Amino acid sequence: MPADPVEQGAVTRESDGAQQSTDLTASPLHPSHRAAPGATGAYRKHPPVRSERGPGALRPVVFLAGFALLVASMAVSVRIGISDVGYADLGRVLGSRLGLSLRPLPPLVDSLIWDLRVPRVLLAAFVGATLATCGATLQAVTGNALADPYLLGVSSGASSGAVSVVVLGVGAGSLGVTGGAFAGALASFGLLMLLLRRSGLDSVRILLTGVAVGQLFMALTSLIVMASGDAETTRAVAHWLLGSMASARWEGVAICATVTAAGLFVLWSCSTALDGFAFGQDTAASLGINVRAVQNVLLMVTALLTAVAVAFVGAIGFVGLIVPHCVRFAVGPLHRSLLPFSALGGAVFLVATDAVARVAFAPREVPVGVFTALLGAPVFAVILRRRGGL
Amino acid sequence: MPKGIGIAIVLALALGVTGCSGAPRPSAGKQKANTVVRSCGQSLSVSEAPHRAVTLDQSSTETLLALGLADRMAGTSYLKTSIAPRYRTDYKKVPVLSPKTLTSEQLRAANPDLAVASFAELYGKDRVGTRKELADSGLPSYVSAVDCPHRSKPGMTPFDLLFQDYENLGRMFHAERRAQKLIDSQRKSVQRAQSVRKKIRNKPSVVWIYSVFDGAPYVAGKGGLPSEMSRLVGAENAFDDVDEQWPEVSWEAVADRDPDLIVLGDLPELGQPGDSARDKLRMLRKDPLTSKLSAVRKKRVLTVPGIEMDPSVRSVHTLGLLAEETKDRGYAR
Numbered sequence: 103m104p105a106d107p108v109e110q111g112a113v114t115r116e117s118d119g120a121q122q123s124t125d126l127t128a129s130p131l132h133p134s135h136r137a138a139p140g141a142t143g144a145y146r147k148h149p150p151v152r153s154e155r156g157p158g159a160l161r162p163v164v165f166l167a168g169f170a171l172l173v174a175s176m177a178v179s180v181r182i183g184i185s186d187v188g189y190a191d192l193g194r195v196l197g198s199r200l201g202l203s204l205r206p207l208p209p210l211v212d213s214l215i216w217d218l219r220v221p222r223v224l225l226a227a228f229v230g231a232t233l234a235t236c237g238a239t240l241q242a243v244t245g246n247a248l249a250d251p252y253l254l255g256v257s258s259g260a261s262s263g264a265v266s267v268v269v270l271g272v273g274a275g276s277l278g279v280t281g282g283a284f285a286g287a288l289a290s291f292g293l294l295m296l297l298l299r300r301s302g303l304d305s306v307r308i309l310l311t312g313v314a315v316g317q318l319f320m321a322l323t324s325l326i327v328m329a330s331g332d333a334e335t336t337r338a339v340a341h342w343l344l345g346s347m348a349s350a351r352w353e354g355v356a357i358c359a360t361v362t363a364a365g366l367f368v369l370w371s372c373s374t375a376l377d378g379f380a381f382g383q384d385t386a387a388s389l390g391i392n393v394r395a396v397q398n399v400l401l402m403v404t405a406l407l408t409a410v411a412v413a414f415v416g417a418i419g420f421v422g423l424i425v426p427h428c429v430r431f432a433v434g435p436l437h438r439s440l441l442p443f444s445a446l447g448g449a450v451f452l453v454a455t456d457a458v459a460r461v462a463f464a465p466r467e468v469p470v471g472v473f474t475a476l477l478g479a480p481v482f483a484v485i486l487r488r489r490g491g492l
Numbered sequence: 493m494p495k496g497i498g499i500a501i502v503l504a505l506a507l508g509v510t511g512c513s514g515a516p517r518p519s520a521g522k523q524k525a526n527t528v529v530r531s532c533g534q535s536l537s538v539s540e541a542p543h544r545a546v547t548l549d550q551s552s553t554e555t556l557l558a559l560g561l562a563d564r565m566a567g568t569s570y571l572k573t574s575i576a577p578r579y580r581t582d583y584k585k586v587p588v589l590s591p592k593t594l595t596s597e598q599l600r601a602a603n604p605d606l607a608v609a610s611f612a613e614l615y616g617k618d619r620v621g622t623r624k625e626l627a628d629s630g631l632p633s634y635v636s637a638v639d640c641p642h643r644s645k646p647g648m649t650p651f652d653l654l655f656q657d658y659e660n661l662g663r664m665f666h667a668e669r670r671a672q673k674l675i676d677s678q679r680k681s682v683q684r685a686q687s688v689r690k691k692i693r694n695k696p697s698v699v700w701i702y703s704v705f706d707g708a709p710y711v712a713g714k715g716g717l718p719s720e721m722s723r724l725v726g727a728e729n730a731f732d733d734v735d736e737q738w739p740e741v742s743w744e745a746v747a748d749r750d751p752d753l754i755v756l757g758d759l760p761e762l763g764q765p766g767d768s769a770r771d772k773l774r775m776l777r778k779d780p781l782t783s784k785l786s787a788v789r790k791k792r793v794l795t796v797p798g799i800e801m802d803p804s805v806r807s808v809h810t811l812g813l814l815a816e817e818t819k820d821r822g823y824a825r
Binding site: 183184185208209210211212213214217218219279328346348349351460465466467 | 589590591592595596597598600601603604616617618619621625628629630631740
C-alpha cells in the first residue's frame with residue numbers, strides 16, 4: 103500500500119525538480135557558467151591548463167606536486183610552536199620509535215613532539231582534507247555555492263552532544279567529550295534523514311531541513327548551557343563552535359585516517375554522479391544515475407566524515423566552504439579531479455593555518471577556526487577578483 | 493592508532509622499568525623512601541622534593557608561595573587578579589609561562605617535575621593534557637583536594653580540604669614544618685571567625701556576588717566556600733537553596749531574598765564590565781528593584797577580593813572581613 107503514495111510523491115517531486123533545474127542552470131555552480139567566461143575573454147588572460155592541453159594530461163604530475171607540497175608543509179609545521187622543535191630532535195623522536203638506538207630525549211620533550219605536535223599536524227591534514235571534500239560534494243548535491251559540511255546541522259548536533267557530556271556527565275568516563283560530540287552529530291543527522299524521509303531529497307529541501315535541524319540543536323545547546331550556567335560549560339561550547347586542534351592525539355589521527363580514507367574514496371567513486379547533479383536532478387536521472395540512492399549515500403558519507411572531524415576538533419569553519427571554490431578555479435568543475443585536489447588543498451590549508459594559530463599570539467593559543475577565516479577570506483577575495491566570477 | 497599508542501605504551505613502560513630499576517641505587521646509600529601522596533584518585537610518588545614545579549592557576553601559585561617554595565618553581569600561569577601584596581616579591585622570582593591558561597606544549601616545554609592545579613578541569617585534553625598522559629611522561633600532577641570532594645572523607649569543610657593541600661604539598665616538598673605553621677595560623681583565623689557565631693543575636697542573611705556577566709549576577713550557591721564562610725560566622729547564605737557553586741540568577745531573585753548584607757567580589761583585572769566591585773555596586777544602585785533593598789540603601793555592602801571567594805590560601809582573609817562586618821553591623825554582641 104505505501105508504494106502508491108511514494109510513487110505519487112516521486113512524480114510531483116520530479117515536476118518540482120524540473121522547476122528546480124531551471125534555477126540550477128542559473129546557479130553559478132552550473133558547468134555552463136564556467137565555460138562561458140572563455141568567450142568573454144576572461145580566460146584568455148589566465149588560461150586554464152586543462153583546456154589547452156587536453157583533460158587529464160598533467161593531472162597526475164600536478165597531483166604529485168600538490169602532495170609534495172602537503173608533505174613539505176607538514177614537515178615545516180611540525181617544527182613550529184610554543185617551543186621550536188629542531189629536525190635533529192624530531193629525527194631522534196622518530197628514530198627511537200623505529201628502533202634505532204639513539205639517545206632518547208627527556209620524556210616531556212619527547213611527549214611534546216610525539217604525543218602532541220606530530221598527531222596534531224597529521225590530524226590537521228586529515229580534517230582539512232575531509233572538510234574540503236565534503237564541502238565540494240555538498241555544493242554539488244545541493245547545487246548551492248554556499249553549501250559547506252556543516253550545512254546538515256552536524257556541527258550543532260556535535261556541540262549539543264559535547265555539552266551534554268560536560269554538563270550532565272552522561273557517560274563522561276567511557277564516552278568522553280569526543281564520543282558525546284560524535285553521538286550528537288549522528289543524532290542530528292538521524293533527525294535530518296527522518297525529516298527528509300517522506301519529502302524526498304531535492305536540494306532546497308535538504309538545505310532548509312539542514313538549517314532547521316541545525317537551529318534546533320543550537321537552541322538545545324544554548325538551553326543546556328543556560329540551565330547549567332557554569333564557566334566550564336561555556337568554555338566547552340566555545341571550543342566546539344570555533345574549532346581547535348589543541349586536543350589532537352593519536353587516537354584521533356588513527357580514527358580520522360581510517361574514516362577519511364574510506365569516505366573520500368566513496369565520494370570520489372561518485373564523481374560522475376556529482377558531475378551529473380550539477381545539471382540538475384532530472385538531467386542526472388536521465389544520465390542513468392539513481393538519484394535518490396546516490397544522494398542518500400553521499401549525504402550519509404559526508405555526514406559521517408564531518409561528524410568524525412567535528413568530534414575531534416570542533417567545527418572549523420571556512421575550509422569546507424572556500425577551498426572547493428579555490429580548487430574549482432584551478433582544476434575545473436569535474437569532480438574526478440576536483441575532489442582529490444580539494445582534499446589536498448584543504449589539508450595544506452589547515453596544516454598551515456594551524457601552525458599560524460599556534461604561534462601568532464604566543465604564549466596564548468588561538469583556536470584555529472578563527473584563523474581559517476582570517477587568512478582564507480582575503481585569499482579567496484583576491485582569487486575571486488582576478489577571475490571575475492565563480 | 494594501535495601502532496602509535498602501542499609504541500607510546502611500550503616506550504612509557506620501558507621508561508617506567510628503567511626508572512624503577514634505576515631508583516634503588518641512589519636510595520641504597522641514603523635510605524630515602526619515595527614520598528607518596530594521594531591526589532584526587534592518583535597516588536603521586538616523588539623520589540626527591542620537586543625543584544621545578546609549575547602551577548596551573550593563581551590559587552596554586554599563591555599556595556606554593558605561601559609555603560615559601562618560590563625557589564622550587566619553574567613557572568606560573570593563569571593569573572585571575574593581582575597577586576596578594578605579601579607574595580609579590582617572591583612571585584617576581586618565578587617566570588610567568590603564560591598569563592592565561594597553560595597549553596599542553598607550554599607545560600612540557602618548561603620541563604617541570606610537578607604540576608599543581610586548583611581545578612581538575614585544567615588537566616583537560618585541550619588544556620595541558622590529561623593527568624594520565626602526564627603520568628605516562630613521568631610528570632606527577634597534583635589537584636587541590638578542594639576540587640575533589642568526592643574523594644575526600646565526608647564531612648570535611650572546604651577549609652579542612654585546604655589544610656589537607658598544605659599538608660600534602662608540604663610532604664612532597666619536604667617543607668612539613670612550614671606547612672604546619674600555615675595550617676596552624678589559618679586554623680586560628682577560622683576559630684576567631686567562629687567565635688563570632690556564638691555571639692550572634694539575629695542571624696543575618698548574606699548574598700555573595702562573584703561577578704556580573706551579560707547583566708546577570710553570579711551568586712554563591714550551596715556547596716561553595718562562601719556558603720561555608722557564612723555558616724562559620726553565624727550568618728546564612730541567601731542562595732543556599734541552589735545546589736550549585738556559582739549559579740547565575742537575576743537581579744529580581746537577589747531583590748526577592750532581601751539580604752541583610754551583600755558581599756561583592758572585586759575582580760578589576762578581568763577588565764569586563766561587571767567584574768570590579770564598583771561596577772557591581774553601580775548596577776545594584778541602578779536596578780529599580782535592588783536599589784530599594786535595605787542592604788543597598790543602608791550601604792551594608794562589603795567588598796572583598798574576588799579570588800578569595802574561591803577556596804585558596806587567601807580565603808581566610810575574606811573570612812576575617814566577614815566576621816568583622818557581622819560584628820560591626822551589630823548582628824553579634
